[in-house]
Amino acid sequence: QVQLVESGGGLVQAGGSLRLSCAASGRAFSNGAMGWFRQAPGKERGFVASITWTGSSVYYTDYAGSVKGRFTISRNNAKNTVYLQMNSLKPEDTAVYYCAAATSSRALVSGEVNSWGQGTQVTVSS
Secondary structure: OEEEEEEOOEEEEOOOOEEEEEEEEEOOOOOOEEEEEEEOOOOOOEEEEEEEOOOOOEEEOOOOOOOOOOEEEEEEHHHOEEEEEEOOOOHHHOEEEEEEEEOOHHHHHOOOOOEEOOOEEEEEEO
């Protein structure tokens, strides 16, 4: 089981930036993927971005008004940490952001997650 701990959330004005971090410990999925989901009030949790541990595959949500061009996922394998750099934040980005680990990118994108973090709140004011 992989333990995931997120950090970096907070309150920011529209147009601002935040960087979320997710530190993984325990048995790592060396061939798997890690990523981020988010859940806004009254909405279902949805996929945001994923990255394989090799970094060879990176995916972002295709949802309309999505995060492409504004969010960047990256990882530091030496620190077992995945990051989500969020720029040009919008009020609609307000949500609890969850780190997730899965056996593959396909599994993670489809929500077949093996481990979840506790979530970190991101609030973007207008």
